[in-house]
Amino acid sequence: xxxxxxxxxxxxxxxxxxxxxxxxxxxxxxxxxxxxxxxxxxxxxxxxxxxxxxxxxxxxxxxxxxxxxxxxxxxxxxxxxxxxxxxxxxxxxxxxxxxxxxxxxxxxxxxxxxxxxxxxxxxxxxxxxxxxxxxxxxxxxxxxxxxxxxxxxxxxxxxxxxxxxxxxxxxxxxxxxxxxxxxxxxxxxxxxxxxxxxxxxxxxxxxxxxxxxxxxxxxxxxxxxxxxxxxxxxxxxxxxxxxxxxxxxxxxxxxxxxxx
Numbered sequence: 001x002x003x004x005x006x007x008x009x010x011x012x013x014x015x016x017x018x019x020x021x022x023x024x025x026x027x028x029x030x031x032x033x034x035x036x037x038x039x040x041x042x043x044x045x046x047x048x049x050x051x052x053x054x055x056x057x058x059x060x061x062x063x064x065x066x067x068x069x070x071x072x073x074x075x076x077x078x079x080x081x082x083x084x085x086x087x088x089x090x091x092x093x094x095x096x097x098x099x100x101x102x103x104x105x106x107x108x109x110x111x112x113x114x115x116x117x118x119x120x121x122x123x124x125x126x127x128x129x130x131x132x133x134x135x136x137x138x139x140x141x142x143x144x145x146x147x148x149x150x151x152x153x154x155x156x157x158x159x160x161x162x163x164x165x166x167x168x169x170x171x172x173x174x175x176x177x178x179x180x181x182x183x184x185x186x187x188x189x190x191x192x193x194x195x196x197x198x199x200x201x202x203x204x205x206x207x208x209x210x211x212x213x214x215x216x217x218x219x220x221x222x223x224x225x226x227x228x229x230x231x232x233x234x235x236x237x238x239x240x241x242x243x244x245x246x247x248x249x250x251x252x253x254x255x256x257x258x259x260x
Contacts, residue, residue, distance in 0.1 A: 073211070
């Protein structure tokens with residue numbers, strides 16, 4: 001049994017682990033056949049939980065929740081805690097693909113606009129020789145198609161399901177249909193498909209390493225990202241300070257051990 005530290009920020013609990021530990025958790029659970037849900041949380045996600053209590057509850061019911069982005073790191077510093085790694089989906093995917101090839105794990109892609117997942121499949125198959133992408137489906141379907149899509153996912157016998165609807169919709173969808181899915185690992189990945197389809201370029205490596213990738217995203221989509229970053233980031237910091245000094249904040253509740 002492995003033990004991992006977890007932290008709590010704005011009432012959301014997440015694992016405080018290294019990227020390689022996250023990969024091992026995925027591999028170990030596929031090996032044992034244990035179904036697990038994986039969510040990533042960044043500052044924008046935590047902002048959303050303030051007004052969306054259902055989303056907050058879903059995140060806290062997730063099996064593995066990982067800290068994504070410099071905002072979480074800054075927020076934890078405010079409460080005198082340290083995030084050991086930026087375990088985000090975009091950086092996790094290449095390592096996950098390499099691991100999938102090594103252990104013969106299969107992947108199903110669900111989400112994004114029509115054609116995006118299909119383009120991503122071609123890119124992944126070209127880069128990772130032998131990778132098993134056993135199906136793809138865009139995210140533009142109506143409720144009447146969901147049973148058929150779930151059947152297709154189950155029939156594919158995918159080990160890993162990547163869901164790219166954006167937060168909180170992907171988490172809500174997974175929470176609603178998890179019991180109907182036979183996939184072992186189910187991961188909400190936000191805009192990941194846009195990056196790996198080539199539709200949206202990533203920030204230069206030096207920006208990503210310095211925690212300033214958000215500035216590149218703001219440059220790419222200023223109208224859409226203005227609210228998220230220019231308004232959202234200061235609001236997030238304010239909320240962390242307010243949460244830290246509120247009467248309901250208890251240091252003993254923000255840190256603990258998760259056994260696996």
